[in-house]
Amino acid sequence: MSANPRPEGLTSRRADRALSVMSKTYNMEAANDGEQINPHGSVCLEVFHNTWVEFYEWEREYCEAKLAALMSERRKGASATPTITATATTARPTSPPGPIWVIPCPQTIVDLSGVLADFDAAPQYESCTPLNGNVYVGDDPDVMPFLPFGEEDWDGSPLPGGGRKRFSFEDYIGEYGQLAWMSEFDDPDLDCILYATTQRLASMSISYAQMDATSVFARTPRLPLLSVSSGDHPGLEARAAKRDFPPFPTLPSTPTPRPSAPSVLSTLKTQIYPLFCHNLTCIRHICPTHSEDTPYPHATAPRRKSAQLANDDPTPDLCSPTCYRRRRGLHTEISGTIPMSSSSSSVVSPPAERGRRGITGPSQPAMPDSWSAVDRDTLITLLELDADAQPCDLAILMKKSCNDVPSARGATADLSGVPKGATRVAVPKESAAAQNSVPADVPTVHAIQSNVLGVPLRILKHRRVSIWLLYGQQLVDVVKSVISPETAMVAVEVRRSAYGYGLFLKESVLAGEFLMEYTGEAILDPTCISRDYIIAHRQRNYLFALNTTLGVDSSLAGDPSRFINHGNPPDLVDGYVGAGDGIANVYSHVEITNGGHGVVLYADMDAGTELLLDYGPKFFKQVHGGDDDGDKGENEEEKEERQIALKYKGYWDDDPEYGEAEEYKE
Numbered sequence: 001m002s003a004n005p006r007p008e009g010l011t012s013r014r015a016d017r018a019l020s021v022m023s024k025t026y027n028m029e030a031a032n033d034g035e036q037i038n039p040h041g042s043v044c045l046e047v048f049h050n051t052w053v054e055f056y057e058w059e060r061e062y063c064e065a066k067l068a069a070l071m072s073e074r075r076k077g078a079s080a081t082p083t084i085t086a087t088a089t090t091a092r093p094t095s096p097p098g099p100i101w102v103i104p105c106p107q108t109i110v111d112l113s114g115v116l117a118d119f120d121a122a123p124q125y126e127s128c129t130p131l132n133g134n135v136y137v138g139d140d141p142d143v144m145p146f147l148p149f150g151e152e153d154w155d156g157s158p159l160p161g162g163g164r165k166r167f168s169f170e171d172y173i174g175e176y177g178q179l180a181w182m183s184e185f186d187d188p189d190l191d192c193i194l195y196a197t198t199q200r201l202a203s204m205s206i207s208y209a210q211m212d213a214t215s216v217f218a219r220t221p222r223l224p225l226l227s228v229s230s231g232d233h234p235g236l237e238a239r240a241a242k243r244d245f246p247p248f249p250t251l252p253s254t255p256t257p258r259p260s261a262p263s264v265l266s267t268l269k270t271q272i273y274p275l276f277c278h279n280l281t282c283i284r285h286i287c288p289t290h291s292e293d294t295p296y297p298h299a300t301a302p303r304r305k306s307a308q309l310a311n312d313d314p315t316p317d318l319c320s321p322t323c324y325r326r327r328r329g330l331h332t333e334i335s336g337t338i339p340m341s342s343s344s345s346s347v348v349s350p351p352a353e354r355g356r357r358g359i360t361g362p363s364q365p366a367m368p369d370s371w372s373a374v375d376r377d378t379l380i381t382l383l384e385l386d387a388d389a390q391p392c393d394l395a396i397l398m399k400k401s402c403n404d405v406p407s408a409r410g411a412t413a414d415l416s417g418v419p420k421g422a423t424r425v426a427v428p429k430e431s432a433a434a435q436n437s438v439p440a441d442v443p444t445v446h447a448i449q450s451n452v453l454g455v456p457l458r459i460l461k462h463r464r465v466s467i468w469l470l471y472g473q474q475l476v477d478v479v480k481s482v483i484s485p486e487t488a489m490v491a492v493e494v495r496r497s498a499y500g501y502g503l504f505l506k507e508s509v510l511a512g513e514f515l516m517e518y519t520g521e522a523i524l525d526p527t528c529i530s531r532d533y534i535i536a537h538r539q540r541n542y543l544f545a546l547n548t549t550l551g552v553d554s555s556l557a558g559d560p561s562r563f564i565n566h567g568n569p570p571d572l573v574d575g576y577v578g579a580g581d582g583i584a585n586v587y588s589h590v591e592i593t594n595g596g597h598g599v600v601l602y603a604d605m606d607a608g609t610e611l612l613l614d615y616g617p618k619f620f621k622q623v624h625g626g627d628d629d630g631d632k633g634e635n636e637e638e639k640e641e642r643q644i645a646l647k648y649k650g651y652w653d654d655d656p657e658y659g660e661a662e663e664y665k666e
């Protein structure tokens with residue numbers, strides 16, 4: 001592919017030299033320090049050296065392949081488009097002191113021949129790291145991360161009174177202790193190489209402790225290995241947990257896998273639930289106010305058979321045409337209570353059940369072939385929490401076909417009807433009517449749902465189960481992991497819109513349906529304030545109110561919901577000044593989601609529609625400089641009010657249940 005000569009051997013010659021320098025330095029320093037040469041030291045050095053060489057060889061090929069893949073789509077319709085012929089040469093960063101960094105830096109040469117020249121200029125937008133949940137940042141480090149160029153005026157246009165509005169450098173710099181270039185450079189490639197090295201060494205049965213003991217990797221304060229932290233610098237493992245890796249062999253695949261559903265759910269059952277305050281509004285794991293003991297609810301036998309449950313749903317219209325209940329005519333043809341007996345002639349078995357009966361006689365229905373062991377465990381746990389959960393709700397939660405759920409549900413039950421794996425509780429043999437009534441003194445499925453799953457129906461209908469827990473001072477993802485973020489979110493795409501980019505639906509959604517969570521960095525007030533300068537300068541605000549303590553900012557990390565533009569409230573005749581003509585079709589709500597408060601978005605509309613959310617009355621006036629001289633004309637009180645409005649541009653949820661994030665106050 002490349003017309004340019006590749007620098008064969010260059011990288012490895014340099015790396016060879018580097019190894020010899022490193023070995024000498026290592027041995028010399030160890031000798032100087034009177035240390036014994038660690039027998040693992042040379043192995044660590046050699047593996048590091050080889051990994052370094054391989055990484056940069058791989059990186060060049062990877063970048064070229066990526067470029068080619070990115071261009072292939074464009075080429076299809078653009079045969080005559082001119083191409084760039086050039087070779088980009090990037091040098092690795094030069095060396096700060098330290099044994100590892102005496103390595104002469106190799107050059108990476110990326111061949112750009114064949115890259116199309118006519119890329120469309122994209123609308124301005126902030127780059128963003130993808131997230132599938134809020135990350136708690138709190139306060140930014142005391143380092144100024146952004147230095148606008150001198151020529152970047154407010155927006156390039158003259159102000160009404162003459163002159164041009166410029167970025168307020170002095171105020172902005174005052175927010176930080178030092179400038180970014182004054183702080184030490186953390187090379188992300190070096191973390192990749194180090195991490196891959198440690199994985200390789202581990203596979204050679206060299207333990208992390210042994211690697212650390214060589215001190216090969218820990219000689220400079222910037223490179224503590226694994227969990228070792230020096231000063232404010234987190235160890236390699238802590239850094240690795242917070243980043244995505246490129247797909248270099250032996251690096252963890254991205255995104256970092258979340259704990260699998262069974263382990264999350266069994267943790268919930270055995271470890272977290274007993275510590276969790278049963279009061280839904282309480283966020284403490286050991287709660288001094290609501291101190292009652294709340295044991296994990298006993299699984300109860302289902303009181304209803306699938307066919308009966310089909311009749312319970314008060315909102316049958318929510319079902320799709322493929323719903324098993326529709327196919328069996330249950331919505332329209334059967335009214336009243338379906339007889340309890342499975343031998344009742346009016347109850348038609350779902351296809352899977354019928355098939356099994358034909359072969360094996362009157363045995364249990366089987367798990368559908370497409371269901372994995374994790375699916376099965378998830379279903380069992382959900383049935384343990386609510387043995388009589390609606391099959392259609394389960395189908396939504398599990399993202400499975402409605403038709404599959406009844407047979408899967410049947411397959412989890414043994415003859416007495418208790419889900420397999422559940423703690424058995426004797427179910428008195430009573431009349432059907434008595435079984436259907438909920439005894440007052442037993443923690444019922446409704447109580448269980450209130451305690452564990454939050455508001456049951458709403459959550460079930462909105463495709464998500466979320467729970468908020470503090471466990472051992474850590475925020476723990478619990479049930480939401482059952483549903484992967486991808487499947488819990490409706491299909492959307494980011495396209496150009498009237499205001500830069502916008503977010504559009506790719507599938508129709510129902511009234512009030514859960515769309516997605518607005519994720520980003522959960523930041524505290526001082527960080528909100530220091531980021532205000534950038535917001536005002538770029539005139540793009542991605543900061544959303546979360547609670548009294550935190551804002552969620554998706555300017556640096558977030559999900560596609562960050563592209564939702566503003567729409568005026570439908571009942572506001574003239575809209576807000578400077579806010580365009582669009583009408584809001586999305587509403588937001590602060591709810592308890594996995595790991596803490598989260599902003600969630602709901603909607604009602606057809607595929608292709610652009611999602612628009614009402615940013616609130618003050619947003620455009622105060623964020624987008626309705627005031628001619630910006631901050632200058634404000635007194636302190638006005639400034640504070642503006643900053644608060646900025647932070648809380650979203651809707652306040654004044655429900656006391658979601659009031660304050662106590663854990664962040666401490």
Ligand SMILES: C[S@@+](CC[C@H](N)C(=O)[O-])C[C@H]1O[C@@H](n2cnc3c(N)ncnc32)[C@H](O)[C@@H]1O
Pocket residue numbers: 123124125126499500501502539540541542562563564565566567578579580581582
């Ligand atoms: C959360 S971002 C929305 C995504 C943004 N359009 C982008 O391209 O990244 C909010 C910013 O979009 C712009 N915006 C959104 N809705 C707008 C509207 N109705 N009128 C003018 N600007 C709008 C403003 O710059 C606002 O600060």
